[in-house]
Amino acid sequence: MQIKCLGIESTAHTFGAGVVIFEGNKFEILSSQRACFFPKKGITPSLATVHHAEKAPKTIKYALTKAGTGMNDIDIIAFSIGPGLAPCLVVGATAAKILALKHKKPLVGVNHCVAHIEIAKDLAGCKSDFVAVFVSGGNSQILSKVDGKYMIFGETQDVAVGNAIDKFARRSDLGFPGGPIVEKLAKKGKYIDLPYSVKGCDFSFAGIETHAERLLKKHSIKDLCFSMQEVMFSAICESAERVLGHLKLKNLVLCGGVARNKTLQEKLRIMTKERGAKLFCVPDEFAGDNGAMIAVAGIKNYLDKINCFSQKDIPKVSVIAKMRIDE
Template sequence: MNLLISLGIEGTAEKTGIGIVDSDGNVLAMAGKQLYPEEGGIHPREAAEHHAKWIPQLIPQAMEEAGLSYKDIDFISFSQGPGLGPALRTVATSARTLALSLNVPIVGVNHCIGHVEIGKLDTGARNPVTLYVSGGNSQVIAYESGRYRIFGETLDIAIGNCLDHFGRETGLGHPGGPVVEKLAKEGSYIDLPYVVKGMDFSFSGLLSAALRAHKNGE
C-alpha cells in the first residue's frame, strides 16, 4: 500500500505554518512564520492578514523542502479551530482553494487534538491522559468511547495567556513565555498562589499575584 501524503495549513492565531507528512507519521517538511505584535496582544485581523500574506509563500517552500510535486499530495488538512475567527477563515479559504485546484479531499483538524496526536506519535504513548497547555487552552484530555473528552480545564485564562499577559504588563514583550522561562532559570523561587478544583484549575489569581510581586520589586 502506497503512503498517503497530506499538506497541512495551520493558522489558529499568530503563527502561520505549513507541514507535509505521510501516513506513517514521517514529517517531510515544515515551514512557518510568526507574527510579532508591536504592542499589546494578537489582533485577529492582523493575524488573518499575516496568514493571507505568508500561506502562498510558505506552501512552495515546504513543497521544495519535501522534494515533492503537487501531484504527490493526496489531501489537504487545515486547523479548523479553536482559534481566532478571522484567522481560521483565512486558513479554511486557503485550504479549500488549494484542495479544489489539486482536486483532492480536504480534512479539518481540531488544533488541540493535533497537539495530543503529535505527542503520542513522538513518544509512542498509547491511550494517555494528556495535560494540554498552550496559549489559548489548558485542559486535561483523554480518549474514551471513541472520542476525545475534556476531564478538566481552566476556569478562567489559559496558562499561555497568563504568561503572555505578564510579559506585556512587565515590558518583556510578546510572546512572554520564552522570556519568563529564561528569567526563571536565572532567578529565585517566589511562592505564588494557584488554584486547583478537582480536575479544573485557575490562573487569573496567579497572574494578579505575579504582577503584584513584580510591582513590589520581588
C-alpha cells in the same frame, strides 16, 4: 496504502504548512514550514490575518519544495477548522479550499487541539492508553480518550497558562511571546507566595497573574517569574496526577507550545516517576502550532471518515472558532 497530506495551520499567530506521508502504518514528516506573527504587545486578529494572507503562498510553496513534492503528488489537504481566532482560521481554510478545488483533492477539517495531542503521542513514541497534558496560549486541559473520543477531565476555569504568562510579560514590558523570556528569568529567581487554585481537576491562572502584576513594585521580576511558574505548573501537575490515578493509567503525554518549558517537564517527570508512570514530551520543534501536526491528524481523520469534504461540499465549508475537543 500510501497517503501524502498537505496540512495547513492558521489558528492564531502562526501560519504553518507541512507535508506528511503515511505508509506501512507509519507517519513520516517530510516538511514543516512556519511564518509567525509576534508583535511586541500581543496578537491582534486583524493584523495577524493580514500577515497570514501575505505569508500563505510562500509558506505552502516552501513546504512542498522542501518535501520534494508538488500538488499533483498530494492525496489530501487538511486544515485547522477550529478552535482558534476566527479571522486567522478563515485565511487557512480559504487557502486549503482553493487548493483542494483547483487540484481536485479531498479536503479534511482538523481539530487543532487533537492535532497537538496526536503528533506529540506519535513522535514521542507513546504506544498505549495515556493522559494528555495540553498546555498552550489558548488551551490548558488534561484529557484522555474514552471510547475513541477525547474527554476533558480537567481544564482552566479562566485563561490558559500560556495566555497568563504572556499577559504578565506584556504588563512587565518583557515582550511577546512571554513564555521563553519568563522561563529564562525564572532560572535566577526565588519563591514568593502567590495564590494557588486547584478545584478537583480544574485549575485557575487569572488570579495568579493579576496578583503577580500587583507585586511588580515590591519584588524583583526574576522572583515573580520563578514563582508564577512554580505555582501554575504545580497546579497542572496536581491535576494531571489526579487524572492518572483516576483512570489508572501509566502514560502521560505533554503537548502544546508551553510543553517546551523545561521546568514544567521536570515537575511532570518527577511526578510520573514517583507514580511508576512514564512521561512522553512532544519534541520542541513540534510543540508550537505547525502544519505537520495538521497533516498527521488530517490523515487519521481521512482514514476514519471524520470531517471529510467532497468537491461539491468544499465551497460550503466554514471554520468553527469555538470548537471543543470533546464535542
